[in-house]
Amino acid sequence: MNxxxxxxxxxxxxxxMQIICRLIGLSAAAADGILADPxxxxxxxxxxxxxxxxxxxxxxxxxxxHREVPTDSAAEWxxxxxxxxxxxxxxxxxxxxAAAEVVALDxxxxxxxxxxxxxxxxxxxxxxxxIYPGTWQAWEEDFDPLGQVLEHYSFLQEFVSRCAxxxxxxxxxxxxxxxxxx
Numbered sequence: 154m155n156x157x158x159x160x161x162x163x164x165x166x167x168x169x170m171q172i173i174c175r176l177i178g179l180s181a182a183a184a185d186g187i188l189a190d191p192x193x194x195x196x197x198x199x200x201x202x203x204x205x206x207x208x209x210x211x212x213x214x215x216x217x218x219h220r221e222v223p224t225d226s227a228a229e230w231x232x233x234x235x236x237x238x239x240x241x242x243x244x245x246x247x248x249x250x251a252a253a254e255v256v257a258l259d260x261x262x263x264x265x266x267x268x269x270x271x272x273x274x275x276x277x278x279x280x281x282x283x284i285y286p287g288t289w290q291a292w293e294e295d296f297d298p299l300g301q302v303l304e305h306y307s308f309l310q311e312f313v314s315r316c317a318x319x320x321x322x323x324x325x326x327x328x329x330x331x332x333x334x335x
Contacts (some may be wrong), residue, residue, distance in 0.1 A: 178203030
């Protein structure tokens with residue numbers, strides 16, 4: 154598993170901005186439209202009627218999920234689908250997951266309850282592995298980051314399940330939020 158597949162500049166954004174991952178349900182036509190015309194992504198994403206997010210915990214969710222099911226490629230959910238570069242090259246590329254990939258992801262997350270991920274949480278290891286945002290030990294002084302990761306993992310489970318049941322494609326949209334804006 155290549156946990157460091159994103160630019161080093163990700164961790165430099167932690168002080169003032171948070172990189173979040175929005176989950177957006179798409180029809181097959183909307184997914185194809187984004188792949189054919191990436192410039193139309195913001196409009197298609199804004200028009201979607203189904204969305205959720207995993208806030209800034211996206212990388213930790215993948216890290217912990219991969220440790221729970223290391224042999225299932227769908228556990229590396231941030232690598233599924235096709236990349237769609239955004240306007241900021243320091244952010245992860247957006248990803249469009251076809252309906253079949255959403256079903257494969259659902260099959261994995263449906264079988265892994267949030268508490269199973271807790272056994273793999275280790276803040277020093279996550280910081281050493283540069284798991285975004287790279288502040289896991291520091292965060293433990295102020296709040297319960299594991300609890301937040303598990304809560305957002307449950308949001309991922311629920312959203313993926315709904316998309317899979319509808320036969321929807323999915324967009325992972327990465328964006329910056331100013332600290333304190335949520």
